[in-house]
Amino acid sequence: MVKEELKTEYMTINMGPQHPSTHGVIRFVIKTDGEIIHHCEPDVGYLHRSIEKIAELMPWQSFIPYTDRVDYVAAMNANWSYCMAVEKLAGIEVPERAEYLRVIVSELNRISSHLVAIGAADMDMGAYTPFIHALRERESINDLLELICGARLTYNYMSLGGVRFDAPPLFKEKTLAFLDHFEPVHEQIHRLISDNHIFQKRFRKVAVVSADMAKKYNLVGPNLRGSGVKFDVRKDEPYSIYDQLDFDVPVGKGFEGVVGDCYDRYIVRAEEIRQSVRIIRQCFDKMPEGDIAAKVKRVLKPPAGHIYVRTETPRGDAGYFISCDGKTSPERVKIRTGSFTAMSIIPELAKGLFIADLVAVIGSFDIVAPELDR
Amino acid sequence: MGLGNYFKDIKAGLTSAFEGMSISLASLFVRPVTVQYPDVDVKSDEAMRENYNGPLRGMPDNYRGLLDVDLEICISCKLCEKACPIDCILIEDVKIDKKQIVGRNGKSTMKMKSPIQFDIDNSKCMFCGLCVDPCPTGAIVHTNEFEFNRSDRSQLISRFVKADDRAQLKVRGAEIAIEDAKAKAEKAAKKKAEAEAKAKEEEEASKDQSEAKGTKE
Amino acid sequence: MDILIQTIGDIINADLGSPLAAFIALLLVSLAILGFMSLTAGGLSFIERRVAGRMQSRIGPNRVGPQGILQFMADGLKCAQKEDLIPDGADRLLFKLAPVLCFIGVFGTFAVLPWGNGFFASELNVGLLYLMSVTSLVVIGMLMAGWSSNNKWSLLGGMRSAAQMVSYEIPVALSLLPVILLCGSLSFKELIGAQGAMPWDWNILNSPFTFISFFIFFLAALAEGNRTPFDIPEGESELVAGYCTEYSGLRFVFFFFAEWANLYVIGAVAAAVFLGGGHLPFGLESDIVSLLVFFAKSFFMVFIIIWLRWTLPRFRVDQMMTLCWKTLIPLSFVMLFGQAITLLIYHELTFLQSIVSLVLFAICVLVGVKFVSRVLVNIKEQKYKMMHTLTGS
Numbered sequence: 001m002v003k004e005e006l007k008t009e010y011m012t013i014n015m016g017p018q019h020p021s022t023h024g025v026i027r028f029v030i031k032t033d034g035e036i037i038h039h040c041e042p043d044v045g046y047l048h049r050s051i052e053k054i055a056e057l058m059p060w061q062s063f064i065p066y067t068d069r070v071d072y073v074a075a076m077n078a079n080w081s082y083c084m085a086v087e088k089l090a091g092i093e094v095p096e097r098a099e100y101l102r103v104i105v106s107e108l109n110r111i112s113s114h115l116v117a118i119g120a121a122d123m124d125m126g127a128y129t130p131f132i133h134a135l136r137e138r139e140s141i142n143d144l145l146e147l148i149c150g151a152r153l154t155y156n157y158m159s160l161g162g163v164r165f166d167a168p169p170l171f172k173e174k175t176l177a178f179l180d181h182f183e184p185v186h187e188q189i190h191r192l193i194s195d196n197h198i199f200q201k202r203f204r205k206v207a208v209v210s211a212d213m214a215k216k217y218n219l220v221g222p223n224l225r226g227s228g229v230k231f232d233v234r235k236d237e238p239y240s241i242y243d244q245l246d247f248d249v250p251v252g253k254g255f256e257g258v259v260g261d262c263y264d265r266y267i268v269r270a271e272e273i274r275q276s277v278r279i280i281r282q283c284f285d286k287m288p289e290g291d292i293a294a295k296v297k298r299v300l301k302p303p304a305g306h307i308y309v310r311t312e313t314p315r316g317d318a319g320y321f322i323s324c325d326g327k328t329s330p331e332r333v334k335i336r337t338g339s340f341t342a343m344s345i346i347p348e349l350a351k352g353l354f355i356a357d358l359v360a361v362i363g364s365f366d367i368v369a370p371e372l373d374r
Numbered sequence: 375m376g377l378g379n380y381f382k383d384i385k386a387g388l389t390s391a392f393e394g395m396s397i398s399l400a401s402l403f404v405r406p407v408t409v410q411y412p413d414v415d416v417k418s419d420e421a422m423r424e425n426y427n428g429p430l431r432g433m434p435d436n437y438r439g440l441l442d443v444d445l446e447i448c449i450s451c452k453l454c455e456k457a458c459p460i461d462c463i464l465i466e467d468v469k470i471d472k473k474q475i476v477g478r479n480g481k482s483t484m485k486m487k488s489p490i491q492f493d494i495d496n497s498k499c500m501f502c503g504l505c506v507d508p509c510p511t512g513a514i515v516h517t518n519e520f521e522f523n524r525s526d527r528s529q530l531i532s533r534f535v536k537a538d539d540r541a542q543l544k545v546r547g548a549e550i551a552i553e554d555a556k557a558k559a560e561k562a563a564k565k566k567a568e569a570e571a572k573a574k575e576e577e578e579a580s581k582d583q584s585e586a587k588g589t590k591e
Numbered sequence: 592m593d594i595l596i597q598t599i600g601d602i603i604n605a606d607l608g609s610p611l612a613a614f615i616a617l618l619l620v621s622l623a624i625l626g627f628m629s630l631t632a633g634g635l636s637f638i639e640r641r642v643a644g645r646m647q648s649r650i651g652p653n654r655v656g657p658q659g660i661l662q663f664m665a666d667g668l669k670c671a672q673k674e675d676l677i678p679d680g681a682d683r684l685l686f687k688l689a690p691v692l693c694f695i696g697v698f699g700t701f702a703v704l705p706w707g708n709g710f711f712a713s714e715l716n717v718g719l720l721y722l723m724s725v726t727s728l729v730v731i732g733m734l735m736a737g738w739s740s741n742n743k744w745s746l747l748g749g750m751r752s753a754a755q756m757v758s759y760e761i762p763v764a765l766s767l768l769p770v771i772l773l774c775g776s777l778s779f780k781e782l783i784g785a786q787g788a789m790p791w792d793w794n795i796l797n798s799p800f801t802f803i804s805f806f807i808f809f810l811a812a813l814a815e816g817n818r819t820p821f822d823i824p825e826g827e828s829e830l831v832a833g834y835c836t837e838y839s840g841l842r843f844v845f846f847f848f849a850e851w852a853n854l855y856v857i858g859a860v861a862a863a864v865f866l867g868g869g870h871l872p873f874g875l876e877s878d879i880v881s882l883l884v885f886f887a888k889s890f891f892m893v894f895i896i897i898w899l900r901w902t903l904p905r906f907r908v909d910q911m912m913t914l915c916w917k918t919l920i921p922l923s924f925v926m927l928f929g930q931a932i933t934l935l936i937y938h939e940l941t942f943l944q945s946i947v948s949l950v951l952f953a954i955c956v957l958v959g960v961k962f963v964s965r966v967l968v969n970i971k972e973q974k975y976k977m978m979h980t981l982t983g984s
């Protein structure tokens with residue numbers, strides 16, 4: 001009789017580029033033993049549009065609409081990072097009212113972005129209703145942003161030296177009314193899903209990122225804070241008027257789980273939404289009258305040199321490096337985004353997880369494909 | 375797993391599901407937020423007030439929809455063409471009879487040229503509004519038109535100059551060009567004549583001088 | 592429909608001499624059931640989508656027919672027109688067989704399902720047992736579908752469904768046992784007959800043990816029917832569409848047909864076994880009324896299933912197994928023994944039963960009141976109270 005040996009081998013599965021829970025077009029090549037992942041290799045670049053290269057062909061102002069496309073879930077913040085970099089480079093003073101408007105729209109945008117992040121994580125866990133409830137609230141924020149800048153997603157609201165439109169009449173009232181409505185509903189969404197026992201079981205103690213590991217992999221933003229590291233560019237290297245505003249930096253405390261698990265990253269976002277609401281209210285209290293934009297020459301020629309500016313976008317510390325040779329367009333623009341670093345940690349985390357957990361991990365890191373690939 | 379944990383698990387599961395179900399049932403009784411778009415005229419304030427509870431009513435004033443150009447006041451300075459990041463504006467122009475126009479912003483300007491071709495490729499346009507900002511007369515503006523499904527890609531290009539207008543402008547432009555050329559030639563001839571006259575005078579003057587010198591000597 | 596079944600049932604019972612006549616009669620019964628099943632499945636698909644829509648603050652399908660009620664027909668027609676794709680490398684025979692098996696598994700259960708108090712397509716004295724055995728055909732169908740599609744996601748889905756349904760059959764059966772113990776029969780007719788009209792006469796409120804058994808049954812039946820929070824074999828966000836990833840056209844419809852019909856089956860079994868069938872108090876009971884009452888109860892259960900689906904997230908594969916083997920099965924054993932002991936006690940102290948039932952009923956009412964108050968609070972929170980005073984764009 002021929003002695004047959006039982007032979008087993010890993011199954012290679014392509015998760016993506018067309019997969020419901022990869023939030024865009026990302027591909028993971030996973031080797032699994034049944035449901036358990038042994039090896040996971042992210043494959044990025046499906047959404048690469050060479051935005052950084054396009055910048056080199058553009059006059060300084062004309063690149064702003066492209067930054068909308070870097071991270072279309074939080075386009076205001078991307079706008080702002082770029083504008084701030086160029087303003088610093090060219091030495092443009094931004095009027096105070098413009099700064100306040102910028103903070104308001106960016107924080108509104110941060111709320112909407114986090115709502116998407118939370119909702120998408122819920123949907124990955126199979127709960128559709130909280131996702132749609134979150135998007136329902138986001139719709140109102142889109143309305144507000146449309147009121148102020150005329151577009152719902154790719155805002156192109158900021159210009160070098162300020163913002164392009166002043167707040168329309170009733171904008172303040174409408175925003176405050178919305179916040180009054182939003183706060184309890186936001187809590188309700190969390191009662192619906194974040195407190196749900198099944199959901200917590202799916203997220204707690206899964207894919208734990210320790211503080212050391214988070215720093216080693218250079219995680220940023222809520223992902224870093226989820227690991228218990230209290231770092232927020234708005235607080236630690238304040239730009240614009242953030243030093244005059246009063247807000248807390250939430251960190252993951254291991255809410256009944258381990259510090260740095262998926263649930264921490266998730267709940268930090270929820271807490272940040274509450275802080276953003278606080279910031280917006282303060283801004284409306286303090287906002288002065290005045291100009292909304294500094295005068296900037298149409299053909300801008302900043303002095304030669306380079307600059308690196310970091311801002312706190314919803315997906316973390318976004319860095320814009322601009323090198324300028326004194327011409328009418330940048331010599332080189334390099335954009336550093338939070339999703340990319342988050343992506344690099346996934347292979348290590350994925351080992352030994354279930355396929356269903358990988359979905360949770362992607363959801364909890366809030367990876368947005370266009371920001372990842374640019 | 376201890377027995378305590380076991381019951382805690384069950385209890386947590388039940389209570390959280392209890393609360394969750396009360397919330398999803400609650401939304402069953404709250405009016406849906408959907409606006410039935412083609413049925414409801416989303417541009418109108420009243421229709422939206424009846425059908426939608428969000429912060430937005432109708433269209434905001436600065437809504438960035440399809441672009442529209444008022445050719446009457448466009449002075450064909452091509453600033454918009456230059457500002458557009460993706461070159462979706464194409465302008466060609468001819469000279470016209472000069473006239474004074476008043477822009478949307480109230481400033482009056484002398485209009486000397488007029489476009490004979492002003493095309494905006496809406497399939498490329500990203501409605502960023504960068505072309506609107508530099509326009510000196512406010513000729514190019516966003517409308518609140520957002521429905522631009524067309525059956526053909528070529529229909530997506532808005533051509534603002536009408537064919538017969540273009541023909542007229544072209545003819546007139548050519549005439550003006552000839553007139554201009556004539557005027558220029560005349561001017562040049564005049565200038566030349568003047569210059570010649572001047573040169574002659576100078577020559578004569580220098581001659582006179584030298585003669586005067588000669589007499590002195 | 593009920594009249595039809597009744598008359599045909601009568602014909603069969605009145606021993607028809609010729610086998611042909613009996614065959615025709617059987618065929619007619621099955622056709623009637625098929626018709627009912629398709630209508631229910633279609634109607635449920637519509638109801639589910641509308642309810643889901645409203646729970647998510649949207650409207651749901653409302654374009655085809657009045658209020659979109661014909662949507663399921665439009666969908667069915669659309670699917671029928673689709674190309675019937677069989678992936679390259681698929682096991683063609685199994686691939687074609689799988690949806691049929693799933694369908695048969697659910698269709699078979701309708702043979703014993705009660706329709707009100709008096710109507711049965713066939714009155715089997717082992718009705719419950721038959722029902723549970725027939726539904727296990729569905730597992731085979733899903734496993735087949737997953738295996739034969741030659742797609743790794745399908746395979747994972749198929750394996751998951753096999754693991755899930757095989758495990759959850761145990762708690763389903765175990766949680767039905769206390770009731771069987773109580774009524775001493777497996778036949779639906781007697782199970783229904785043993786219950787009374789008022790809520791405290793229902794099996795569910797007989798003792799705390801049947802009460803908990805009901806929840807175990809309900810959860811395990813959800814898992815059997817692949818419904819959230821146990822929709823792991825389909826797990827849209829994980830496995831694309833699980834075992835039916837590669838299916839298109841009518842075959843795909845068959846799967847969903849089976850799923851929605853299964854919903855009704857769960858509801859009907861729960862209504863018949865635990866919720867008192869079609870009884871109505873105050874002498875209002877008649878055959879037709881009992882039919883309506885029974886439908887109302889079944890569809891209420893179905894509504895709860897739908898409602899749960901649009902509330903809860905889904906379990907992970909291992910948690911689902913843990914829940915089954917470490918929570919539900921031990922618990923249902925405890926319930927079984929508890930019920931056995933309770934029966935002994937009730938036998939001695941007959942008055943105790945009505946007291947326990949009434950207390951349980953009171954608890955239910957209290958929980959219901961609490962629930963309604965929570966719902967009211969949530970409605971108030973969710974309502975837009977904002978922009979009515981602010982006008983202008």
Ligand code: SF4
Nearest residue numbers: 458499500502503505
């Ligand atoms: S809106 Fe932007 S993209 Fe469109 S034509 Fe104007 S500048 Fe170009």
Ligand code: SF4
Nearest residue numbers: 448449451452454509
């Ligand atoms: S910038 Fe205004 S005036 Fe100049 S060409 Fe464009 S539309 Fe005409």
